[in-house]
Amino acid sequence: MLFQVRMDVNIPLDMPSDKANEIKAVEKAYSHDLQRQGKWRHIWRISGQYSNISIFDVESNEELHNILQGLPLYPYMNIEVMPLNRHPSSIHEDDR
Template sequence: MLFHVYIDVQIPHGTDPEKLKELSEREHERAKELQLRGKWIHLWRVAGKYSNITILEVADPAELHDILSSLPLYPFMQIEVTALCKHPGSLELNK
């Protein structure tokens, strides 16, 4: 299953900068691991925001939840999820 995921990270004021740096480094490593495993298909930064748009390919919504909740910055995220399916007019269907 494919999911479009919009993630907006909202760090509370007063968060320890060293803790945030460590969480951010772990976040990048986790995203890299998921990309290498073929789960995190696309990752785009939203210009001017601490946000991203992601496409994930997972077996089911439960796996999606497990992946999202495993992200180190998850406690600071506002997440919107949309399930995707192939469009009949897409040229990708012929591949």
Template sequence: MRFMVEMTVNLPPGDHSALLAREREYSQRLQRDGRWEHLWRVAGRYANVSIFNVGTPDELHELVSGLPLFPYMDIRVTALAAHPSAIATEEER
């Protein structure tokens, strides 16, 4: 199941270098194992749009709530479905 996840980060002032390092490690691990397929920065904002490919909505919730920055995020999730006019392989659908 693919989901578009829009994340906006609202960190309070301060040094967050250790927190950001943990966030990078966690997110890159999910990208390497294929569950976090795409990660795009939203220009001009501390925000991203991501595509996750997971088995269930519960798995997505577990992954997203495990992000070290999760307590500082506003998150919007949209379930995605294959478009009949899209040029894509069966694996991408």
């Protein structure tokens, strides 16, 4: 199942920078692992914002939910999820 996920990060301004940097490092490792597994297929930064648009390829809604809740920055995010379906006019035979 493919999902588009928008993540807007809002780290509190009063969070000590060493704590914020530690959380970001753990987040990066977590996302790299999911990308290697093929579950986090694409990630794009939204210019001028601390936000991204990502494509996830997971087995279920629950798996996506668990992945997102496992993000170290999850407590500081606003997240929008959009399920994706193949369009009948697509010329591609797979979900590259």
